[in-house]
Amino acid sequence: DxxxxxxxxxxxxxxxxxxxxxxxxxxxxxxxxxxxxxxxxxPLYLVKKGKQERYCWTEKERDDITQEFGVKGVHIQRYKGLGEMNAxxxxxxxxxxxxxxxxxxxxxxxxxxxxxxxxxxxxxxxxxxxxxxxxxxxxxxxx
Missing domain, CATH: 3.40.50.670 (Rossmann fold)
Known part of the structure; x- marks a missing residue:
């Protein structure tokens, strides 16, 4: 429906x-x-540090989570499209x-x-x- x-x-x-x-x-x-x-x-982003990972739907959310994780060692993946995500x-x-x-x-x-x-x-x-x-x-x- x-x-x-x-x-x-x-x-x-x-x-x-x-x-x-x-x-x-x-x-x-x-x-x-x-x-x-x-x-x-x-989501627009995936923020990862070690085993922690969080999806983000906005730039502000990405920035907040990056600060929460601590900037050093943080990896940010930007999804330009659904095809960039694995299944x-x-x-x-x-x-x-x-x-x-x-x-x-x-x-x-x-x-x-x-x-x-x-x-x-x-x-x-x-x-x-x-x-x-x-x-x-x-x-x-x-x-």
Missing amino acids: KIIIMTDADVDGSHIATLMLTFFFRKMKELIENGHVYIATP HQLWETTMNPDTRILRQVNIDNAAEADRVFSMLMGDDVPPRREFIEKNAHYANIDA
């Missing part, structure tokens, strides 16, 4: 999730209204029903995704430029 959108944890994954939400909002709105659409939240990691963080984090999509956030997608992909340049200038500092652009 769940449709789970599972994309990479980076900006590209967010873009793909927005496209998918826009599709569901425009063509199958009842699935959202009835609570069947979810977004999986894979065990993907199961443990994103697919296991007992441990995964799913965000249920509601009509408010689907409507916002539709609005933003329409604005970003539309022909009216000034609102798109304003949105990008206002929100670009939130983007974690992959090199």
Whole structure:
């Protein structure tokens, strides 16, 4: 009874999730209204030191855990995509029903995704430029 959108944890994954939400909002709105659409939240980082390891979903969380572990000897793995995780990691963080984090999509956030997608992909340049200038500092652009 769940449709789970599972994309990479980076900006590209967010873009793909927005496209998918826009599709569901425009063509199958009842699935959202009835609570069947979810977004999986894979981690962006794995922080390891010795036998300790913790997954992180944000840069702040990564920095906090790095400080907690002590900077020396800490290894940080950045996941640019789900394909960079081995099968065990993907199961443990994103697919296991007992441990995964799913965000249920509601009509408010689907409507916002539709609005933003329409604005970003539309022909009216000034609102798109304003949105990008206002929100670009939130983007974690992959090199």
